[in-house]
Structures are given as C-alpha cells and as structure tokens.
Amino acid sequence: xxxxxxxxxxxxxxxxxxxxxxxxxxxxxxxxxxxxxxxxxxxxxxxxxxxxxxxxxxxxxxxxxxxxxxxxxxxxxxxxxxxxxxxxxxxxxxxxxxxxxxxxxxxxxxxxxxxxxxxxxxxxxxxxxxxxxxxxxxxxxxxxxxxxxxxxxxxxxxxxxxxxxxxxxxxxxxxxxxxxxxxxxxxxxxxxxxxxxxxxxxxxxxxxxxxxxxxxxxxxxxxxxxxxxxxxx
Numbered sequence: 120x121x122x123x124x125x126x127x128x129x130x131x132x133x134x135x136x137x138x139x140x141x142x143x144x145x146x147x148x149x150x151x152x153x154x155x156x157x158x159x160x161x162x163x164x165x166x167x168x169x170x171x172x173x174x175x176x177x178x179x180x181x182x183x184x185x186x187x188x189x190x191x192x193x194x195x196x197x198x199x200x201x202x203x204x205x206x207x208x209x210x211x212x213x214x215x216x217x218x219x220x221x222x223x224x225x226x227x228x229x230x231x232x233x234x235x236x237x238x239x240x241x242x243x244x245x246x247x248x249x250x251x252x253x254x255x256x257x258x259x260x261x262x263x264x265x266x267x268x269x270x271x272x273x274x275x276x277x278x279x280x281x282x283x284x285x286x287x288x289x290x291x292x293x294x295x296x297x298x299x300x301x302x303x304x305x306x307x308x309x310x311x312x313x314x315x316x317x318x319x320x321x322x323x324x325x326x327x328x329x330x331x332x333x334x335x336x337x338x339x340x341x342x343x344x345x346x347x348x349x350x351x352x
Contacts, residue, residue: 134272140265140298144258148305151254154247155312162319165196165244169326172197176330182337189330196244196323197330200236204334207232229338233331241324248316254309262302269295 172189176197179185189201211228273292 134269134294136268136272137265137294137298140261140268141301144261144265144298144301144305147254147258147261151251151305151309151312154250155308155316158247158312158316161244162316162323166319166323166326168192168195169197169323169330173326173330173333176201177333182334182341185337196240196327200233200240200327200330201334203236204229204233204331208338226335226339229335230331233334237324237327237331240327241320244320244323248313248320251309251313251316255306255313258305258309259299259302262298262300262305265298265302266295269298 172192172195175188176185179188186201186205189195190198192198207228208225211225270292273295
C-alpha cells in the first residue's frame, strides 16, 4: 500500500520519469560518498607517510641512510618515487659514458625521473576525484530535469481533469520539486569534499616536490662523480 502523504509517498507516487531521475541521483550520491570516505582514509594515511618520510630523509646522515629510512614504508608514495630515482641513478652510474658527459646528464635525468614519479603518484591519488566534480556540477541540473518533467506531467494532468484547483496542482508540483532538492543534497557534499580533498592532495604534492628537491641536492652534494669533486681533486 502506497502512503498518501509524506516524503516516501511523494516518491512512490511520482511519475516513472521522476522516479528514474531519483534513482540515478541516489546512485550518484552513494558512489560519491564511497569515494569521499575512501579518499579521506587514503589521504590521511598518505599525508602522514610523506611527512614522516621527508623528515626522516632530511635528518639522515647521508643519501643511502635517507633512502633506507624512506623505504621502510614500502607503500608510501615517497618510497616509490625514491626507488624510481635511485634505479635511474644506478643505471646512469654504471653507464659507459665519459665522466663529464655523465655528470652533465645526472641532474637533468634525475630531475625528469623525479618529476615523472611525482606526476605518477599524483595521478594515482587523484583518481576518482573527477567523479566528485561531476556530481557537484551535474547533480543540480539532473534534479532540475526531473522537476521539469514532473511539472510537465502535472500540467498535463490539469488539462485532462479540466481543473486548476490547488488540490489538483499541488501534489504533482511538490513531487517534481523533490528532485531539485535531492540534486542539491547530492551536489553540496560533493562540492565541499572535492575542495577539501584537493587541498589535502596539494599538501601531499608539496611534500613530494620537497623530497625531490632534497634528493637532487644530496646527490649533487654527496656523490663525487655527480658533483664533479673527482675532477677537482
């Protein structure tokens, strides 16, 4: 038995088009909340990892100890970036290239590798955020579409009943306006979460960029063939 009044009654008594829009908005809302909760957990963990890793790398005695301390958390973005840079550094170190040429290539090569590593981590971490932006922008318009559809049906019912009494018009219009309200309910949390998560992601990116700069500085300062200290002797 369908209730005649209340929010549930309006939804169950709405036209098929309005109900489809409401189901679509409900699915968008559930998926966006799943992304929000997941990203909040992931970003909190990653933020702690990169902050601890960068601090440990900065406090380490040398490059080897710094990379060892960063690598203790293997699932940390900082550890993956450092490993990628170190692998490229080892390949360049073993390359059969003249010392001057090798030294000239070291900084540019490592800079490109570190930039690529940071970009890859940021791309991975930012995945699914675009869906939140889509919800924030599209949900109100999807709700508005349901409203327009419902009002069209309400006016059609008025024409068939040949009565413009409030009792005839109000139920159809009220059920139609529900979709606009639901669209806003979907869009507002998605907008707030998207901006907050983007801010958190920016802090993670800052730590990764700082680590990349510190890694380059240590290579140039501590590795003899990369800094040219061998030639100065």
